[in-house]
Amino acid sequence: MSKHISNILLIYTGGTIGMIKNPKTGALMAFDFDKLQKNIPELRLLEHKISTISFEEPIDSSNMNIRYYQKITKMIEDNYEDFDGFVVLHGSDTMSYSSSVISFMLENLSKPIIFTGSQLPIGDLRTDAKENLITSIQLAGLKENGKSVITEVGLYFEYKLYRANRTTKLNAEHFEAFDSYNYPPLAESGVHLNINYPYLKKVNRRKKLLVHQDLSDQILVLKIFPGIGKEVLAHILDTSHIKAIILETFGSGNANTEDWFIHLLKKAIKEGKYVVNVTQCIGGSVNMGHYETSQDLKKIGVISGKDITTEAAVAKLMYLLPKDLSPKVFKTIFETSLRGEMK
Incomplete structure (x- = not known):
């Protein structure tokens, strides 16, 4: 041939x-x-x-x-x-x-x-x-x-x-x-x-x-919108079998700065859930800490999705969740390009 x-x-x-x-x-x-x-x-x-x-x-x-x-x-x-x-x-x-x-x-x-x-x-x-x-x-x-x-x-x-x-x-x-x-x-x-x-x-x-055949479906995608309710968010984040939440935030990774919003996310992270920040925008990147509206997210340990798409974020979580990784290592690996999916 x-x-x-x-x-x-x-x-x-x-x-x-x-x-x-x-x-x-x-x-x-x-x-x-x-x-x-x-x-x-x-x-x-x-x-x-x-x-x-x-x-x-x-x-x-x-x-x-x-x-x-x-x-x-x-x-x-x-x-x-x-x-x-x-x-x-x-x-x-x-x-x-x-x-x-x-x-x-x-x-x-x-x-x-x-x-x-x-x-x-x-x-x-x-x-x-x-x-x-x-x-x-x-x-x-x-x-x-x-x-x-x-x-x-x-x-x-x-x-x-x-x-x-x-x-x-x-x-x-x-x-x-x-x-x-x-x-x-x-x-x-x-x-x-x-x-x-x-x-x-x-x-x-x-x-x-x-x-790698082991995948997890214990993932939730949550699109943040102006006026999202405290009780609704609390109920969603309290779901026991969810291991990771993808937050679709505004612009370069911005979200509500009210105390209750940050507290609920911090509680979820302390309970062992991973929270990943991706932008709702079709193009562009998350840059947590660039604006005041994302500084608290960075402080409580929210993972930056950088310029990853929601689709690729779902895929990456499916792939990473079954692996026995500590929260610190998990965050580091997620924020690192593995297959050219992010900068």
């Missing part, structure tokens, strides 16, 4: 990209990925060798959970040595969450895992599915000197490849559904595939892949 030809494994989990319309009824039905090249003849023009694997029962991405994350990761682990790259076909609604989680589950990754999907079914006349799928395969198969160019989990949608754990879905109507406000695209597809080499993740290819 030529050093430019790659073995690519397509993993279909579900989602719009895997649907086609019944020409008689107009109803959407699941696409048979065993007949992929028959339905998408353009794939024959690609130089790469493509294999497919699918969930026995494809799911809507709204139903994605830890069990399915483990399933995707197991599929990749079981086939890791036999393939040069992987393309995960996934519903767009929760793709940023899933791809972020997978990025943490796979340590020392040295091969591309590209998540993609579509806004319209693959059989639709105006579909975006074909371009997203074809370019994702090209990116997953891209090699230089016989080695993969992309060595991380990416998300490709509408002509741009992003670092997956930097993305957020912003639009349910347009083909440009995703963006990454705090990190540039890794690649852009135009007349040529333009790779943004300085922003690609650098890896030590000699290190063996480590797969």
Whole structure:
């Protein structure tokens, strides 16, 4: 096999990209990925060798959970040595969450895992599915000197490849559904595939892949709003089985400065819960202590999410909570970039 030809494994989990319309009824039905090249003849023009694997029962991405994350990761682990790259076909609604989680589950990754999907079914006349799928395969198969160019989990949608754990879905109507406000695209597809080499993740290819299957779902995301009630917050923070709370705060990490608000958060932290501060803004970073309205949060031990997305914060907590870490070490590790998810 030529050093430019790659073995690519397509993993279909579900989602719009895997649907086609019944020409008689107009109803959407699941696409048979065993007949992929028959339905998408353009794939024959690609130089790469493509294999497919699918969930026995494809799911809507709204139903994605830890069990399915483990399933995707197991599929990749079981086939890791036999393939040069992987393309995960996934519903767009929760793709940023899933791809972020997978990025943490796979340590020392040295091969591309590209998540993609579509806004319209693959059989639709105006579909975006074909371009997203074809370019994702090209990116997953891209090699230089016989080695993969992309060595991380990416998300490709509408002509741009992003670092997956930097993305957020912003639009349910347009083909440009995703963006990454705090990190540039890794690649852009135009007349040529333009790779943004300085922003690609650098890896030590000699290190063996480590797969982390233990995840925790004992996480709460709480969006702070002006006028949030004391009793409501007290009730939420008192939930015994929650181990971590992601606070979506204002601007650069600002929140209520009233005594009761700070006291409730301090009490939760003393009880062993982790509180992570992320910004509600699509772009920008938490900078606790920069304004008076965040100084108290810093003093009581709230963890800074810096410029992490809420999706990646959820993923990182899922990954870190099962590990036996002291609160101090946990805070230090969370505030450190592990997979390129933050500055």
